[in-house]
Amino acid sequence: MVTKESIQKAYIDYVLTDGEQPKSVYVFAKKQKMAEEEFYKVFGSFEAIEQSIWTDLAATAIAEVKGQQVWAGYSAREKALSFFYSFFELLKSKRSFATWSVKKIHKGFATPMVWQGLKSEFEALSISILQEGIESTELADRKFFADRYKDALWVQFVFTLNFGINDISAGFEKTDEAIERGVNVTFDLFQRSPIDNLLEYGKFLVNNGGIKEKMGF
Amino acid sequence: MKEQNSIPTSKVQRSAKFVGTGFKIGGNYIKHYSKKLFNPDMNNDELNQDNAADIYESLSELKGSALKVAQMLSMDKNLLPKAYVDKFSLSQYNAPPLSGPLIVQTFRKLFGKTPEQIYDKFELRSTNAASIGQVHRAELKGRKLAVKIQYPGVGDSISSDLKLVKPFAFRLLGMSEKELDIYMKEVEERLLEETDYDLEVRRSIEFSQACANLDNIVFPEYFPELSGKRVITMSWIEGMHLKEFLATNPSQQLRNQIGQALWDFYNFQQHELRAVHADPHPGNFLITPEGKLGVIDFGCIKEMPDDFYYPFFSTTSNELIDNKEETLKAFRQLEMILPKDSPGQVEFYYGMYKEMIGLFAKPYLTETFDFSQSDFFDNLYNFGEKIARMPEFKQARGVKHFIYVNRTNFGLYNILHELKAEVKTDTYKPHVLLEY
Numbered sequence: 001m002v003t004k005e006s007i008q009k010a011y012i013d014y015v016l017t018d019g020e021q022p023k024s025v026y027v028f029a030k031k032q033k034m035a036e037e038e039f040y041k042v043f044g045s046f047e048a049i050e051q052s053i054w055t056d057l058a059a060t061a062i063a064e065v066k067g068q069q070v071w072a073g074y075s076a077r078e079k080a081l082s083f084f085y086s087f088f089e090l091l092k093s094k095r096s097f098a099t100w101s102v103k104k105i106h107k108g109f110a111t112p113m114v115w116q117g118l119k120s121e122f123e124a125l126s127i128s129i130l131q132e133g134i135e136s137t138e139l140a141d142r143k144f145f146a147d148r149y150k151d152a153l154w155v156q157f158v159f160t161l162n163f164g165i166n167d168i169s170a171g172f173e174k175t176d177e178a179i180e181r182g183v184n185v186t187f188d189l190f191q192r193s194p195i196d197n198l199l200e201y202g203k204f205l206v207n208n209g210g211i212k213e214k215m216g217f
Numbered sequence: 218m219k220e221q222n223s224i225p226t227s228k229v230q231r232s233a234k235f236v237g238t239g240f241k242i243g244g245n246y247i248k249h250y251s252k253k254l255f256n257p258d259m260n261n262d263e264l265n266q267d268n269a270a271d272i273y274e275s276l277s278e279l280k281g282s283a284l285k286v287a288q289m290l291s292m293d294k295n296l297l298p299k300a301y302v303d304k305f306s307l308s309q310y311n312a313p314p315l316s317g318p319l320i321v322q323t324f325r326k327l328f329g330k331t332p333e334q335i336y337d338k339f340e341l342r343s344t345n346a347a348s349i350g351q352v353h354r355a356e357l358k359g360r361k362l363a364v365k366i367q368y369p370g371v372g373d374s375i376s377s378d379l380k381l382v383k384p385f386a387f388r389l390l391g392m393s394e395k396e397l398d399i400y401m402k403e404v405e406e407r408l409l410e411e412t413d414y415d416l417e418v419r420r421s422i423e424f425s426q427a428c429a430n431l432d433n434i435v436f437p438e439y440f441p442e443l444s445g446k447r448v449i450t451m452s453w454i455e456g457m458h459l460k461e462f463l464a465t466n467p468s469q470q471l472r473n474q475i476g477q478a479l480w481d482f483y484n485f486q487q488h489e490l491r492a493v494h495a496d497p498h499p500g501n502f503l504i505t506p507e508g509k510l511g512v513i514d515f516g517c518i519k520e521m522p523d524d525f526y527y528p529f530f531s532t533t534s535n536e537l538i539d540n541k542e543e544t545l546k547a548f549r550q551l552e553m554i555l556p557k558d559s560p561g562q563v564e565f566y567y568g569m570y571k572e573m574i575g576l577f578a579k580p581y582l583t584e585t586f587d588f589s590q591s592d593f594f595d596n597l598y599n600f601g602e603k604i605a606r607m608p609e610f611k612q613a614r615g616v617k618h619f620i621y622v623n624r625t626n627f628g629l630y631n632i633l634h635e636l637k638a639e640v641k642t643d644t645y646k647p648h649v650l651l652e653y
Contacts, residue, residue, distance in 0.1 A: 069333050070341055074317065081318035089325055171326060173369045180319050180369075 002038045004052065011049045012097045019100075021046050047113050050101055055117030057094065061087040062125055076133025077187040080153065083125060084179045088164055092172070102165050122157060126150040133190070140192040149190055156186045315351065317341040320366055327445040335443065336362065345500075354453065361453035363437065363513070369447070371412050403617045407495070411516035418444045421451070421515040427490055433478040433509045454511040456503030459635065469637075471508050476588065476638020478510040483629050484645035487622075491526055495519035495621040497628030499635075519621035524550065529622065530647035533578035537651055538571060546653035552616050565609065576600055577626070580642045588630065589637035597630075 010032050014022055022028035025046070029036045043049050065071055065082045074082060091098055105112045111119050130149050133139035139149070160182055164175040320341060324332045332339040336355040343351035343366075350367040410416060418441050425436035435454065443450035457465070462475075479502075486493040494501075496517035503511035521529075528547035531537045538544055545567060548554040554566050576597055580586035633640060 068321070068331060070317065070321070070331075073341075078317050081316050082321065085318050085322035085325075089322065176319065176322060176369045180316065184316070 002034050002042065004042050007032075007039065007042055008049055008053055008056075011046065012053070012094070015100060016096050050114040051117045053094065053097065054101070054115055055121055057090055058087065058118045058121040061090050062121060064090075076129050076136070076138050077184070079129045079132075080126075080187065081179065081183050084157070084160065084183055085176070088160070088172070088175055088179065091164065099165050102161065119154065122154060123150055126153045130190075139187070139190040140196055142196070152186055152189070156182055315368060319369075320353070323366055323369070323447055327448055328443075332364075336364075339364070350447075355450070357443075362440075363451050363453045364443075365414075365449040365451070367412065367414060367447040399617050399620075403620050407517050407519070407621065410518070414444060414446055414449050417516050418449055420518055421449075424486070424490075424494065424515055424518070425512075428482060428485060431478070431481050431485060433474055434482055435505060435509050435511050437511070437513060451513075454503050454505065454513060456505040456511050459499040459502060459504070459632065462504040463635065469639075472636045472638045473640065474508055475504055475510055476633050476636045476640045477644075479629060479632060479636075479638075480640045480642065481644050482510070482512065483625065487521070487625075488530070488645050488647050491523075492518055492520040493622075493625055495625045497625055497632060499632060502632075517621075519618070519625065521618060521622065525616060525618040525622075527648070527650040528653060529618075531649045531651065532574050533581045533647055534649045534651075535582065537649065538574065538578075540651070541567070543651060543653055544571070550653060551619075553614055555614070562609075566614075569604065569609075573600060573604070580630075580640075581647065584641065584643045585639060586642045587639045588633035589639070594630075594634055597627075 011028070014028065014031070022031070025039055026036055028046075029039050043052070061083060065079070065086045068082070071079065071082070101114060105114070127150055130139065130146075130153075134141045134146060140146075160175070160178055163178045164172065167175045167178075169175075321331050324330060324335065328335060332341075332353075332355070336357045338354075338356035340354045343353050345352040350365050350371075353364045353366065355362040355364045418439050421436070421439050422441070425439075428434060428436070437451035437454050440450040467475075483493060483497070494512065494515060494517070496514060501512065501514040503513060505511055528550045532544060532547055537547065545554065545563070548567065548570060549556075553570050554563055558566065576593075579593060580588075
């Protein structure tokens with residue numbers, strides 16, 4: 001029986017053994033003793049397989065953290081941390097594949113094709129976490145910027161992913177530290193800060209301090 | 218309590234912290250001298266207080282081994298001005314906790330399960346900081362548990378931390394560099410042992426069994442199957458810390474009982490086990506509602522080899538100290554008197570060390586000893602300050618074992634002093650060897 005999972009598994013096995021993508025779907029299908037059309041019923045291309053592996057990792061991690069009893073009691077910051085930890089823990093089971101897949105990605109600003117599914121899973125989660133955080137006033141609701149929080153979080157995620165792939169410490173403890181520090185820094189920026197207060201004070205003075213008149217506005 | 222969101226871990230970040238502290242201390246000196254310009258009678262108390270506050274602030278943000286060093290410095294009251302000591306004592310209780318998800322992650326790594334899957338109940342907010350870790354309440358099968366969790370990467374940062382603390386310790390303690398190196402190396406060894414929770418569980422079980430027969434002492438029960446490299450599970454001991462206990466104005470009889478338990482605990486270990494719980498800071502003890510002493514941390518154990526134990530503790534006996542020839546041999550073995558010393562120096566050090574040991578050994582010489590008397594402690598501190606100012610003592614002397622053994626015993630004396638306890642001191646006596 002050809003399933004999504006069986007193809008994913010066979011594909012990972014293939015690329016890790018041979019160190020490269022199969023020459024064609026035909027070659028791959030033949031080796032797996034399945035008809036080419038059966039492959040196409042499930043996936044359109046090899047990239048689609050890779051994409052689905054990444055997407056599944058994120059989806060599994062999200063399901064897992066949401067299943068934890070503590071999830072509901074977590075703050076937005078803790079929810080993000082929790083997801084990061086779970087994702088990177090899961091990633092360990094597919095580390096060789098992840099390393100191979102990440103190294104293949106050309107560095108650039110655009111989100112690579114294989115991460116598009118991953119990104120949309122991640123964004124959906126980010127948006128709900130950030131929304132909650134803003135509603136509970138844990139995070140500052142800043143005009144224009146608040147909508148960009150999710151992008152900052154994604155950048156943080158990609159950075160941590162690259163860090164994790166290159167981490168050689170025992171038990172990947174450095175990755176844990178990178179997560180703890182990185183996510184916290186990002187959330188510190190999302191929180192109300194002295195700069196917010198300064199800006200608002202400035203606004204107040206402009207409106208009430210007679211600055212407008214003096215400056216001739 | 219506000220949660221601390223990250224430990225500054227990279228060396229650069231830590232350095233930045235310390236550099237900042239350096240500036241602040243510089244500022245304190247400037248403040249001090251400008252005030253002194255107008256008021257020549259001002260003494261150094263205010264300055265010391267400012268400095269201690271700034272150093273403490275930076276240390277507590279660094280957590281980990283830096284905090285441990287703060288705890289250690291605060292133990293050596295005899296070496297530090299009082300203002301430093303008061304501030305450093307803070308670090309023994311309150312350090313900010315780490316995030317909940319990191320705790321969950323730590324458990325998943327060690328056991329493959331989340332804390333809520335392992336325990337019936339687990340409190341994600343920590344109740345206490347344990348300097349390189351933090352303590353959480355949990356429950357399993359109706360038993361209350363204490364779960365100690367260590368921060369990741371602690372072992373890594375210890376060495377680099379100690380290097381950073383060095384210039385400050387150097388200033389604070391007024392030691393020579395060589396002396397400090399011996400000190401730092403020994404401290405580093407003990408600290409690295411403390412990060413090994415597997416070892417701590419093994420030792421805790423060993424020591425709590427060995428000390429099981431002592432009166433009025435309770436140990437938690439340890440659960441090795443629920444412990445690992447970075448987690449220790451033990452039964453929860455209900456009780457108060459020393460300061461809280463003293464605030465309740467306990468009766469003299471109760472103070473004596475706790476003091477006696479402490480004395481017996483330490484001296485049984487020193488003289489019978491030859492290995493001692495070398496971290497007598499108040500945070501490691503609890504006083505239970507039944508008036509017993511709970512010992513909750515066996516991270517730091519100092520083993521004493523025979524070639525240190527016998528010469529050191531034998532000098533506490535009058536019989537040896539009255540025999541100058543043998544005492545000199547013992548001092549030589551302990552490297553308190555060095556081979557290259559001139560006859561004049563030998564006489565000098567012999568005299569000083571004899572006086573020092575005479576002070577230190579006082580509680581051992583009588584059947585009971587009243588630790589509430591300030592005279593005894595004033596003499597100790599004054600003597601400590603006197604020799605700290607002597608150029609003869611700038612140079613490193615004494616084997617490295619002194620560091621932790623001294624810390625243990627002075628720490629013990631200090632706690633007993635705070636308790637104002639009167640203690641029977643002949644319960645576990647040193648084994649004495651009269652010839653060397």
